[in-house]
Amino acid sequence: MPGKGLIVRQRSLIAITAALAAGALTLTACGSRDEGGSGGSDNGGGTTVVIGVDAPLTGDLTALGLGIKNSVDLAVKTANKDKYVDGVTFEIQALDDQGQPSSGQQNATKLVADEKVLGVVGPLNSSVAESMQKVFDDAKLVEVSPANTNPALTQGPDWQTKKERVYDSYFRTATTDAIQGPFAAQYVYNDAKKKKVFVIDDKKTYGAGLASTFTAEFKELGGEVAGTEHVNPDTKDFSAVVTKIKNSDADVVYYGGEYPVAGPLSKQIKKAGKDIPLVGGDGIYSADFIKLAGTEGTGDLATSVGAPVEDLPSAKEFVANYEAEGYKEAYEAYGGYSYDSAWAIIEAVKKVVEDNDGKLPDDARAKVTEAMQNVSFDGVTGKVSFDEFGDATNKQLTVYSVEGGQWKPVKSGTYTG
Amino acid sequence: MSGVGPVEPGEGTRARDTGSGSPPVPGSSRARLAALYTRHRRAVLAGAAAAVLLAGGGYLYATREQEPDPPRVVPSQLVRVTYLGAEHTPPSAPARSFSFAVQLTARPGPAVTVTRISQPYAAVSLSSAPRPPFPAKVGFAHKIVITMHVTNCSQVPGNAGLPFLDVTLRNKFAIQNHSFLLGDRYAQDVSEAVRGLCVNAIKSSPKP
Numbered sequence: 079m080p081g082k083g084l085i086v087r088q089r090s091l092i093a094i095t096a097a098l099a100a101g102a103l104t105l106t107a108c109g110s111r112d113e114g115g116s117g118g119s120d121n122g123g124g125t126t127v128v129i130g131v132d133a134p135l136t137g138d139l140t141a142l143g144l145g146i147k148n149s150v151d152l153a154v155k156t157a158n159k160d161k162y163v164d165g166v167t168f169e170i171q172a173l174d175d176q177g178q179p180s181s182g183q184q185n186a187t188k189l190v191a192d193e194k195v196l197g198v199v200g201p202l203n204s205s206v207a208e209s210m211q212k213v214f215d216d217a218k219l220v221e222v223s224p225a226n227t228n229p230a231l232t233q234g235p236d237w238q239t240k241k242e243r244v245y246d247s248y249f250r251t252a253t254t255d256a257i258q259g260p261f262a263a264q265y266v267y268n269d270a271k272k273k274k275v276f277v278i279d280d281k282k283t284y285g286a287g288l289a290s291t292f293t294a295e296f297k298e299l300g301g302e303v304a305g306t307e308h309v310n311p312d313t314k315d316f317s318a319v320v321t322k323i324k325n326s327d328a329d330v331v332y333y334g335g336e337y338p339v340a341g342p343l344s345k346q347i348k349k350a351g352k353d354i355p356l357v358g359g360d361g362i363y364s365a366d367f368i369k370l371a372g373t374e375g376t377g378d379l380a381t382s383v384g385a386p387v388e389d390l391p392s393a394k395e396f397v398a399n400y401e402a403e404g405y406k407e408a409y410e411a412y413g414g415y416s417y418d419s420a421w422a423i424i425e426a427v428k429k430v431v432e433d434n435d436g437k438l439p440d441d442a443r444a445k446v447t448e449a450m451q452n453v454s455f456d457g458v459t460g461k462v463s464f465d466e467f468g469d470a471t472n473k474q475l476t477v478y479s480v481e482g483g484q485w486k487p488v489k490s491g492t493y494t495g
Numbered sequence: 496m497s498g499v500g501p502v503e504p505g506e507g508t509r510a511r512d513t514g515s516g517s518p519p520v521p522g523s524s525r526a527r528l529a530a531l532y533t534r535h536r537r538a539v540l541a542g543a544a545a546a547v548l549l550a551g552g553g554y555l556y557a558t559r560e561q562e563p564d565p566p567r568v569v570p571s572q573l574v575r576v577t578y579l580g581a582e583h584t585p586p587s588a589p590a591r592s593f594s595f596a597v598q599l600t601a602r603p604g605p606a607v608t609v610t611r612i613s614q615p616y617a618a619v620s621l622s623s624a625p626r627p628p629f630p631a632k633v634g635f636a637h638k639i640v641i642t643m644h645v646t647n648c649s650q651v652p653g654n655a656g657l658p659f660l661d662v663t664l665r666n667k668f669a670i671q672n673h674s675f676l677l678g679d680r681y682a683q684d685v686s687e688a689v690r691g692l693c694v695n696a697i698k699s700s701p702k703p
Contacts, residue, residue, distance in 0.1 A: 492674070
């Protein structure tokens with residue numbers, strides 16, 4: 079039979095357990111009424127801040143556009159999970175511009191009209207950005223593009239002779255074609271040892287601009303231009319251009335434009351019997367290029383912004399988190415930059431809230447735009463901060479080659495000028 | 496029964512024995528072991544205690560919480576090279592040479608060694624001081640004086656906008672030939688130097 083001491087200990091144990099259970103039940107009942115998460119406009123006394131996204135979510139460039147949208151979504155989910163900004167829950171509002179400037183402008187107006195929007199990530203296309211910048215700037219709504227590379231967007235229309243910032247509300251995390259074009263030219267001429275280029279572009283802001291900076295540097299190095307042509311990106315039959323390339327003495331083709339044209343163009347050039355590589359910029363750096371070009375794309379080259387993912391521990395973490403979230407589409411070329419663009423907005427909001435006793439001021443948009451200029455953090459793509467023009471201070475580029483059905487990095491560079 | 500007390504083992508009997516209920520036969524190995532134990536009981540017990548401690552300590556060491564492996568950081572992400580400006584060309588340099596200085600800095604991380612410095616133009620050769628290989632010390636601004644010798648004026652670009660400086664870097668994770676694009680001032684200084692050295696043989700015209 080147990081002794082008296084043991085009975086007393088058992089009763090005490092029962093009493094303590096009962097008290098703890100009662101306490102736990104009480105706390106549960108008093109838990110938050112509304113989980114909030116990344117949805118809902120009322121999270122129990124907190125504030126909802128919306129980060130807009132503008133990208134081609136449908137149409138030819140959807141692969142790149144959805145990578146942008148998903149990556150911003152991941153950043154917002156992460157900020158909410160970590161309760162990164164006290165009292166603030168972030169949401170995203172993603173709008174489709176289909177790569178069209180007119181749609182982009184309409185989306186800009188719509189985002190400006192929603193007071194909860196304090197920053198926008200996008201767009202993808204430089205031509206679309208041209209139609210959106212003034213709309214955002216008039217509303218002092220900050221815009222951070224992960225992908226625009228035309229230099230004029232930050233450095234003004236006369237950037238080659240006199241750099242001048244036009245829009246204080248426009249920033250970008252990707253570097254520009256002022257560097258990307260010459261970077262490609264140096265690699266093609268010196269490393270790939272190609273001396274005669276046939277240059278093609280799609281006449282759009284990005285493609286024509288990139289082809290121009292590439293060609294200028296290629297010629298300065300001593301290269302020759304064997305021919306030039308423009309293509310309509312809406313057509314898929316390039317037989318006329320292919321014939322001209324075949325009849326030229328070009329040993330390389332440079333294409334300024336995006337993968338929906340570049341893939342089939344590369345395939346048709348090789349099938350016509352001209353076995354020379356096609357080289358392009360970040361607009362062709364997509365898994366879809368390889369699908370469209372087929373095996374004929376082997377040996378083609380693309381430059382893209384940033385260092386290869388395998389070189390950045392922060393990028394590997396992003397890749398793992400992106401996969402864990404289960405997005406159907408790949409993050410593609412601008413995933414990391416999109417995450418960093420969104421995080422830059424989150425950091426700017428955090429600063430504004432902290433400087434205003436824990437809440438958003440009445441002129442939140444203007445304050446967030448101001449704060450963006452001084453944002454600095456270690457992001458997915460490396461250090462994220464902006465210079466006096468709104469350009470990224472971290473300027474890295476990589477050349478990729480199609481090998482074994484994949485893009486493989488072959489050369490990386492860092493611009494430190 | 497009462498008052499008798501517990502039964503003491505009598506002569507020829509023993510306390511319970513796990514091997515068998517009967518005492519060891521004199522002269523058997525069991526008897527020898529038993530005698531050994533009796534004579535050296537303290538040493539045996541001390542030895543057994545030490546063995547248990549060693550085994551326990553070994554187990555704890557093997558299952559200790561280990562420091563995570565350091566992240567894989569490749570050398571190009573740790574090193575930065577920036578342009579400092581033109582330098583006096585060493586008197587020992589061959590004719591048609593020009594010099595400039597760059598600064599190399601390294602962030603904390605897996606130690607980096609600079610194993611080679613080069614440039615991509617076929618008509619230019621390059622030497623540097625210090626000469627690689629040398630370690631890229633963290634927190635130290637290495638000044639490297641680069642001397643470029645133009646070997647064929649008709650083959651050298653006179654106005655390139657983005658000349659590369661290729662630096663081969665090594666750490667325990669990778670060997671990389673990384674290009675540093677030193678910017679407009681570097682490009683202009685190189686172009687001016689080349690034009691000055693190759694007045695009659697430049698291929699391209701000056702920028703507007």
